[in-house]
Amino acid sequence: GAVVSQHPSWVICKSGTSVKIECRSLDFQATTMFWYRQFPKQSLMLMATSNEGSKATYEQGVEKDKFLINHASLTLSTLTVTSAHPEDSSFYICSARDPMNYEQYFGPGTRLTVT
Amino acid sequence: AQRVTQPEKLLSVFKGAPVELKCNYSYSGSPELFWYVQYSRQRLQLLLRHISRESIKGFTADLNKGETSFHLKKPFAQEEDSAMYYCALRVAFTGGGNKLTFGTGTQLKVEL
Numbered sequence: 001g002a003v004v005s006q007h008p009s010w011v012i013c014k015s016g017t018s019v020k021i022e023c024r025s026l027d028f029q030a031t032t033m034f035w036y037r038q039f040p041k042q043s044l045m046l047m048a049t050s051n052e053g054s055k056a057t058y059e060q061g062v063e064k065d066k067f068l069i070n071h072a073s074l075t076l077s078t079l080t081v082t083s084a085h086p087e088d089s090s091f092y093i094c095s096a097r098d099p100m101n102y103e104q105y106f107g108p109g110t111r112l113t114v115t
Numbered sequence: 116a117q118r119v120t121q122p123e124k125l126l127s128v129f130k131g132a133p134v135e136l137k138c139n140y141s142y143s144g145s146p147e148l149f150w151y152v153q154y155s156r157q158r159l160q161l162l163l164r165h166i167s168r169e170s171i172k173g174f175t176a177d178l179n180k181g182e183t184s185f186h187l188k189k190p191f192a193q194e195e196d197s198a199m200y201y202c203a204l205r206v207a208f209t210g211g212g213n214k215l216t217f218g219t220g221t222q223l224k225v226e227l
């Protein structure tokens with residue numbers, strides 16, 4: 001099946017700094033990617049839908065200036081957590097939709113810890 | 116707004132016993148439902164979708180629109196079925212896009 005990668009798999013940063021997470025579709029072109037956040041033992045919460053070549057669509061309650069999304073190519077979307085704070089510590093998961101079968105493939109996730 | 120409910124956080128069964136993971140949804144439109152599975156230390160992956168009406172790894176799920184349910188079933192649980200299972204509802208939104216709404220997940224533990 002199709003593969004989606006995320007980098008880094010884990011990151012520790014200091015409060016106030018920014019962190020960029022990459023999501024790549026390795027063997028298909030994805031016009032649409034999704035960013036989720038998952039708290040321990042909880043479900044995946046959709047943060048935003050990333051559309052190649054246009055602005056991301058954010059879910060209600062998600063600060064677009066805090067979580068910057070860029071989908072500059074058909075195989076890469078990035079999520080930048082700006083001015084990170086400890087409450088931003090979480091597991092961030094991306095997924096990419098294959099336009100051929102409309103199926104969403106998930107990345108392995110990125111563990112962010114803000115100290 | 117759409118919603119997916121999985122009432123059980125943890126389901127523990129013995130090997131060989133039947134399994135039923137419950138999922139209920141609320142959505143005013145025509146639903147598209149999925150089951151995703153996440154094995155330990157692995158990424159989330161699609162298990163099955165209601166439109167395929169197929170059996171994957173012995174699991175089946177039938178969409179019951181009257182009861183707004185999409186329960187996941189397997190007649191005989193195997194140890195390798197132990198994992199986290201998420202029910203998800205896909206809805207379309209204006210502009211031609213769509214998105215998945217996930218339930219809170221059920222941890223299935225198959226004991227020997």
